[in-house]
Amino acid sequence: MGFTDNHDGSSVADATEGAVLARIFPRLPASDAAIVGPGDDSAVMSAPDTRYVVTTDMMVHGPDFRWAWSTPWQLGWKAAATNLSDVAAMGARPTGLVVALAVPESTPVTVLEEFSDGLREACVSLAPGCGVVGGDLSVSATFTIAITAFGDLEERQPVLRSGARPGDVVAVSGRLGMASLGLDLLFSRGVDANGVPDASRARSVGEQHPELVGAQLTPQPPIGDGPLAAVAGATAMMDISDGLALDASRMARASHVTLAFESLLLGDDVDAALRGSEDHGLLACFPAGVELPGGFERIGMVSERGTDDVTCDGDALIVKGWDPYTEWDGAAG
Amino acid sequence: MGFTDNHDGSSVADATEGAVLARIFPRLPASDAAIVGPGDDSAVMSAPDTRYVVTTDMMVHGPDFRWAWSTPWQLGWKAAATNLSDVAAMGARPTGLVVALAVPESTPVTVLEEFSDGLREACVSLAPGCGVVGGDLSVSATFTIAITAFGDLEERQPVLRSGARPGDVVAVSGRLGMASLGLDLLFSRGVDANGVPDASRARSVGEQHPELVGAQLTPQPPIGDGPLAAVAGATAMMDISDGLALDASRMARASHVTLAFESLLLGDDVDAALRGSEDHGLLACFPAGVELPGGFERIGMVSERGTDDVTCDGDALIVKGWDPYTEWDGAAG
Numbered sequence: 004m005g006f007t008d009n010h011d012g013s014s015v016a017d018a019t020e021g022a023v024l025a026r027i028f029p030r031l032p033a034s035d036a037a038i039v040g041p042g043d044d045s046a047v048m049s050a051p052d053t054r055y056v057v058t059t060d061m062m063v064h065g066p067d068f069r070w071a072w073s074t075p076w077q078l079g080w081k082a083a084a085t086n087l088s089d090v091a092a093m094g095a096r097p098t099g100l101v102v103a104l105a106v107p108e109s110t111p112v113t114v115l116e117e118f119s120d121g122l123r124e125a126c127v128s129l130a131p132g133c134g135v136v137g138g139d140l141s142v143s144a145t146f147t148i149a150i151t152a153f154g155d156l157e158e159r160q161p162v163l164r165s166g167a168r169p170g171d172v173v174a175v176s177g178r179l180g181m182a183s184l185g186l187d188l189l190f191s192r193g194v195d196a197n198g199v200p201d202a203s204r205a206r207s208v209g210e211q212h213p214e215l216v217g218a219q220l221t222p223q224p225p226i227g228d229g230p231l232a233a234v235a236g237a238t239a240m241m242d243i244s245d246g247l248a249l250d251a252s253r254m255a256r257a258s259h260v261t262l263a264f265e266s267l268l269l270g271d272d273v274d275a276a277l278r279g280s281e282d283h284g285l286l287a288c289f290p291a292g293v294e295l296p297g298g299f300e301r302i303g304m305v306s307e308r309g310t311d312d313v314t315c316d317g318d319a320l321i322v323k324g325w326d327p328y329t330e331w332d333g334a335a336g
Numbered sequence: 337m338g339f340t341d342n343h344d345g346s347s348v349a350d351a352t353e354g355a356v357l358a359r360i361f362p363r364l365p366a367s368d369a370a371i372v373g374p375g376d377d378s379a380v381m382s383a384p385d386t387r388y389v390v391t392t393d394m395m396v397h398g399p400d401f402r403w404a405w406s407t408p409w410q411l412g413w414k415a416a417a418t419n420l421s422d423v424a425a426m427g428a429r430p431t432g433l434v435v436a437l438a439v440p441e442s443t444p445v446t447v448l449e450e451f452s453d454g455l456r457e458a459c460v461s462l463a464p465g466c467g468v469v470g471g472d473l474s475v476s477a478t479f480t481i482a483i484t485a486f487g488d489l490e491e492r493q494p495v496l497r498s499g500a501r502p503g504d505v506v507a508v509s510g511r512l513g514m515a516s517l518g519l520d521l522l523f524s525r526g527v528d529a530n531g532v533p534d535a536s537r538a539r540s541v542g543e544q545h546p547e548l549v550g551a552q553l554t555p556q557p558p559i560g561d562g563p564l565a566a567v568a569g570a571t572a573m574m575d576i577s578d579g580l581a582l583d584a585s586r587m588a589r590a591s592h593v594t595l596a597f598e599s600l601l602l603g604d605d606v607d608a609a610l611r612g613s614e615d616h617g618l619l620a621c622f623p624a625g626v627e628l629p630g631g632f633e634r635i636g637m638v639s640e641r642g643t644d645d646v647t648c649d650g651d652a653l654i655v656k657g658w659d660p661y662t663e664w665d666g667a668a669g
Binding site: 038039042043044045046047048049050051052053054055056057058059060061062063064065066067089090092093095099101102103105136137138139141142143144145147149151152153154156161163164165240241242 | 380487496498573574
């Protein structure tokens with residue numbers, strides 16, 4: 004396992020499931036939308052406009068995180084933040100989460116407590132009123148987190164990937180490329196001489212580059228900008244999780260358009276901005292002339308569909324992004 | 337891993353995530369309640385009465401299933417059935433699922449196809465109209481399934497564990513104890529001389545005891561009886577997943593009553609009926625005089641809370657049931 008800190012007291016193997024849950028639940032945030040909260044066979048949630056938004060995402064020890072690099076608190080934060088971002092990307096306000104954890108028997112209960120604290124702080128900070136309405140706790144050889152998140156469209160139409168129209172402005176909220184630069188730093192300098200992830204080196208590189216490593220370990224997706232974009236009339240929107248270029252190509256294909264970026268609008272490190280994964284910013288298109296809401300900034304425009312999905316300064320972008328099956332090296336994980 | 341059949345063709349390591357999903361998605365059932373189905377950042381679901389029911393559950397290779405005993409098809413069936421049962425236990429009609437899978441890179445894509453087929457057949461058979469509205473696919477050293485299920489209360493109040501009242505009739509829908517007898521058979525006779533799970537022996541014992549082994553591997557929870565119980569005025573209800581005695585004790589504590597069973601009403605093997613886990617039947621209480629709906633049969637009555645949570649023929653039941661942390665022997669899994 005390799006938990007990096009000393010944890011006093013019991014592991015989950017020493018306690019009943021009920022006893023573990025009794026230590027975790029008080030640390031989790033309540034949901035303002037819960038009619039029946041945790042503790043029964045199911046929760047009951049409120050859907051005032053007769054619809055709800057649903058998304059699910061897993062984080063798995065190895066391909067998705069390493070204990071030498073992430074504290075349990077950071078992991079809980081990131082697990083919540085990345086799911087909240089998929090809700091916001093529909094233009095919805097996040098209302099609730101269910102959290103399923105499968106953990107090795109050796110896992111200290113304090114690790115689950117700290118995970119819960121990080122998850123709570125992400126909800127409180129990024130999506131006030133959103134809380135945990137249910138969960139499941141299992142044993143597994145591999146520490147695994149599965150979160151399903153819910154949201155309220157508040158009478159608005161969902162903003163899909165498929166609505167971009169020629170002439171729209173393309174905009175992004177959130178900073179591009181930083182999370183992947185942070186991961187690069189961890190891979191290059193958060194490891195020992197044999198390339199094995201090392202906690203003290205990772206901590207040191209995190210102190211030297213708090214913005215980049217923080218963007219990787221505790222992303223701060225602009226959750227509130229999702230509903231703001233919907234209110235402002237966004238025609239298309241999505242979470243940028245696999246790199247701007249790849250995600251934009253998905254939007255372009257879904258909308259049957261070409262997204263044309265301008266490199267001068269992509270920051271100092273254009274390649275990182277285009278290729279970097281796990282940004283968890285929002286990519287959205289707005290009708291020309293709309294005042295961009297919240298943190299959105301223009302990066303280009305939508306044109307009639309040409310031969311390419313995405314261009315930068317008129318040149319086709321060869322699109323590449325994160326694919327867990329082809330890019331994870333299990334042996335090095 | 338130990339996949340028991342020969343699988344031709346590619347593993348997930350050979351394919352991109354998109355290519356794998358393209359093979360799985362056509363096999364999954366659509367949801368009648370989906371406004372926006374799979375493929376965007378989130379799905380959008382209909383909640384006609386402004387509420388929805390939510391539950392989540394994981395199945396992990398080792399503690400929850402073994403490839404020598406379960407085919408991928410059976411696993412998909414069971415993963416759906418057990419989640420649908422938690423929706424029905426609220427008195428709700430299941431409407432949708434999101435399915436997150438984390439699988440080893442060596443997993444044949446055909447295994448995921450067969451898993452999808454079993455999941456689809458369970459939805460079609462047990463909860464027509466319920467379908468898959470989203471998912472996630474990750475790599476992991478441990479095959480892990482996390483399902484979140486949704487349901488519609490159809491204007492009714494949710495049936496909680498906490499509503500049982502003295503004088504109510506206690507009833508069960510679904511047969512008790514069979515799933516755990518099936519598991520006992522697999523542990524005793526579905527193994528080789530060293531106690532290691534063995535596929536051909538498991539198949540043989542399944543052919544000799546199709547009811548018991550089938551109850552374990554492809555449970556058929558009485559999903560339709562959940563809404564029927566709610567319509568009939570059930571005061572309390574829950575899914576029986578950890579054994580009747582343990583689950584009844586939870587209902588008794590939540591309702592501040594004692595549940596008094598009569599052994600003559602518990603079938604031929606009273607001990608299996610009380611202790612057996614994974615029945616996935618429904619335990620419910622009804623006002624005296626109500627005609628029991630669907631497959632519900634009386635097993636006792638609710639009395640004022642005494643010193644015990646649950647009694648059988650007036651004797652206190654010492655309650656014991658499945659706890660994943662204290663009862664799973666990782667070394668033998």
